[in-house]
Amino acid sequence: MSRGSFWSVARAVAWRSAHNFFTNPALIIPSAMFPLFFFTAFAGGLSRVSSVPGFDYAPGYTAFVYGFVLLQASAFGGVFTGFAIARDFESGFSRRLMLAATRRGGIVAGYWLAAALRAIFTVAVITAVALIAGMNVAGGGVDLVGLYTLAFLVNAAAMLFGCGVAMRLRTMQAGPAMQMPVFLILFLAPVWVPYDLLTGWVKAAAAVNPTTLVIEADRGFIAGDPVKAAGAFAVAAALVLVMVIWARGGLRRAEQAA
Amino acid sequence: MLARRSVIRTLRQPAMVIPSLLFPLILLSINAGGLDSATRIPGFPADSYLEFALAIPFVQGALFSASSAGTNVANDIETGFLNRLALTPLRRVALLLGQLAGIIALGLIQALTFVIVGVIVGAGIVTGPAGALVIVVLALLVSLAFGCIGAFVALRTGSSEAVQGVFPLLFAAFFLSSVSLPRNLIDTDWFRTVATYNPVSYMIEGIRSLIITGWDGEALALGFACAGGVSLVAIVAAASALRTRMVRT
Numbered sequence: 365m366s367r368g369s370f371w372s373v374a375r376a377v378a379w380r381s382a383h384n385f386f387t388n389p390a391l392i393i394p395s396a397m398f399p400l401f402f403f404t405a406f407a408g409g410l411s412r413v414s415s416v417p418g419f420d421y422a423p424g425y426t427a428f429v430y431g432f433v434l435l436q437a438s439a440f441g442g443v444f445t446g447f448a449i450a451r452d453f454e455s456g457f458s459r460r461l462m463l464a465a466t467r468r469g470g471i472v473a474g475y476w477l478a479a480a481l482r483a484i485f486t487v488a489v490i491t492a493v494a495l496i497a498g499m500n501v502a503g504g505g506v507d508l509v510g511l512y513t514l515a516f517l518v519n520a521a522a523m524l525f526g527c528g529v530a531m532r533l534r535t536m537q538a539g540p541a542m543q544m545p546v547f548l549i550l551f552l553a554p555v556w557v558p559y560d561l562l563t564g565w566v567k568a569a570a571a572v573n574p575t576t577l578v579i580e581a582d583r584g585f586i587a588g589d590p591v592k593a594a595g596a597f598a599v600a601a602a603l604v605l606v607m608v609i610w611a612r613g614g615l616r617r618a619e620q621a622a
Numbered sequence: 623m624l625a626r627r628s629v630i631r632t633l634r635q636p637a638m639v640i641p642s643l644l645f646p647l648i649l650l651s652i653n654a655g656g657l658d659s660a661t662r663i664p665g666f667p668a669d670s671y672l673e674f675a676l677a678i679p680f681v682q683g684a685l686f687s688a689s690s691a692g693t694n695v696a697n698d699i700e701t702g703f704l705n706r707l708a709l710t711p712l713r714r715v716a717l718l719l720g721q722l723a724g725i726i727a728l729g730l731i732q733a734l735t736f737v738i739v740g741v742i743v744g745a746g747i748v749t750g751p752a753g754a755l756v757i758v759v760l761a762l763l764v765s766l767a768f769g770c771i772g773a774f775v776a777l778r779t780g781s782s783e784a785v786q787g788v789f790p791l792l793f794a795a796f797f798l799s800s801v802s803l804p805r806n807l808i809d810t811d812w813f814r815t816v817a818t819y820n821p822v823s824y825m826i827e828g829i830r831s832l833i834i835t836g837w838d839g840e841a842l843a844l845g846f847a848c849a850g851g852v853s854l855v856a857i858v859a860a861a862s863a864l865r866t867r868m869v870r871t
Contacts, residue, residue, distance in 0.1 A: 397790055405797035408813035416659045498639060540641070551652050557659050566655025
């Protein structure tokens with residue numbers, strides 16, 4: 365079992381998954397459209413919220429919303445790859461893949477690469493729209509590296525989560541089980557206003573939600589004033605680590621079923 | 623018979639009923655805590671964002687109706703059930719309305735649930751029980767409007783995938799409206815213009831007026847006119863698509 369066989373499996377799975385995504389309008393359009401809807405709906409429809417006393421984010425509301433939508437697009441790029449894995453199990457492709465792959469860990473790595481490519485495409489679309497819409501970015505090169513590295517880690521964690529679910533349940537009906545937890549963990553964070561302006565149970569949930577740190581760090585990078593960056597990277601890396609273990613468990617279950 | 627079949631088929635599918643109740647309530651709950659500070663914007667029409675946002679689940683729940691109605695009709699086409707119906711002397715409008723009965727039943731469950739949950743969590747309806755009744759009626763009309771759109775797409779394309787493909791467009795119509803803030807408080811010009819021409823804004827504002835404003839004749843007339851107008855156009859379009867499909871059969 366060579367390292368080469370691992371990467372050749374990963375490359376093949378990534379290429380196929382990415383090819384399916386980029387050549388199928390039914391997959392590529394919703395992936396780009398949903399985050400765009402959120403971005404336009406929040407940045408356009410809620411911009412007056414930035415005039416609320418206590419809302420102090422210098423780059424403006426468009427950049428504030430971009431910080432969230434960037435993470436959302438990255439996370440859902442990962443989750444939708446989980447859907448693709450479930451579809452491959454339903455169609456019987458994964459069973460054949462399991463039999464053919466010399467290093468099955470390469471299958472997960474391949475889907476991971478494909479998820480990253482999906483996220484890069486979606487993030488590029490949203491970033492272009494945000495810049496056209498007049499988003500202010502005060503952060504420099506290092507800040508932007510931090511911003512997109514965090515997004516990459518979130519994408520990886522979400523993809524590995526979806527992969528773990530898809531490999532355990534092996535059906536497209538597992539879609540809500542992949543989508544709902546990610547949706548909730550993202551939205552139970554300071555999405556529309558800073559943490560201090562949240563109220564009620566949402567504020568309590570945001571206080572213990574690790575995504576809060578990541579979103580705040582993201583917005584800090586855009587503003588050129590990094591806040592809680594070390595904590596955010598630690599949380600994101602820990603999430604990835606936990607999800608690697610979760611996905612590995614899913615792979616073992618799928619191997620037993622194959 | 624068709625109506626009974628439609629009701630039973632819709633309510634028997636937890637995957638159709640539960641998300642259409644749960645998702646709007648989750649979003650309402652998150653919005654209420656996440657955007658409560660918006661009530662501090664000068665000119666905001668309510669003291670509590672929960673009361674302002676309580677109108678949203680009624681319309682969001684109706685969005686699921688489009689998907690449910692369309693999927694049911696598309697399944698009947700895909701399985702050949704509609705072809706067999708075409709051999710009977712059934713009138714087209716009766717067939718169409720029968721197919722939509724399940725959506726009306728689902729809309730009623732949604733509306734009653736949202737009113738009850740709203741009252742339980744402390745969102746007062748200023749127009750009282752009579753207002754709550756009008757909310758339910760308007761919500762049913764909104765469900766019918768979206769359900770007819772779903773049925774039209776299904777009859778035109780004959781594909782449940784196409785019905786699912788329309789969902790993002792309806793989702794966009796929902797968000798590009800006065801769903802999050804009143805139109806006069808939307809800063810972005812193009813967004814305010816789109817929201818002004820978007821009938822979904824008036825459906826939401828009609829329901830919202832009964833919760834936070836009182837008996838506002840203009841808001842109610844616009845709400846009923848938009849929901850009724852969309853229903854009428856979609857029913858006519860669906861009936862036409864049904865005629866074409868039956869001719870093909």
